[in-house]
Amino acid sequence: MTKADIVNEIAAKTGIEKLEVQTVVESFMKSLKQSVSNGENVYLRGFGSFIVKRRAEKLGRNISKNTTVVIPAHNIPAFKPAKSFVERVKNVPVK
Numbered sequence: 001m002t003k004a005d006i007v008n009e010i011a012a013k014t015g016i017e018k019l020e021v022q023t024v025v026e027s028f029m030k031s032l033k034q035s036v037s038n039g040e041n042v043y044l045r046g047f048g049s050f051i052v053k054r055r056a057e058k059l060g061r062n063i064s065k066n067t068t069v070v071i072p073a074h075n076i077p078a079f080k081p082a083k084s085f086v087e088r089v090k091n092v093p094v095k
Contacts, residue, residue, distance in 0.1 A: 036077050048081040 007025055011018045032050060035042050042050040057073040081089075 039075070044082075046082055046084055048079055048085055051078050051080060052076075053078045 003025065007018055007022045010016070010025070011021045014021070032042055036050050036052060039052050041052065044050075052075050055074050055076060058071050060069050060071045061067070062069055
């Protein structure tokens with residue numbers, strides 16, 4: 001499912017114009033990205049959490065040059081699904 005599919009589905013279910021739905025979806029995504037970029041976690045009850053994970057500094061290897069490189073500490077965005085969401089997905093038959 002793509003963003004366009006989501007916009008089409010919401011517009012069909014609510015009767016709101018697609019352009020307005022697209023504006024709302026874009027605004028939601030922009031707000032979500034901004035919050036996570038600022039180090040804030042976003043919690044959507046029943047769906048999941050968008051969290052910031054801290055990765056510690058570590059040593060990596062450049063295999064082609066056979067050298068070690070230092071990978072600096074950094075943050076990465078992550079998604080943790082809600083338990084109810086995980087259970088719902090688990091109960092879907094495998095195709």
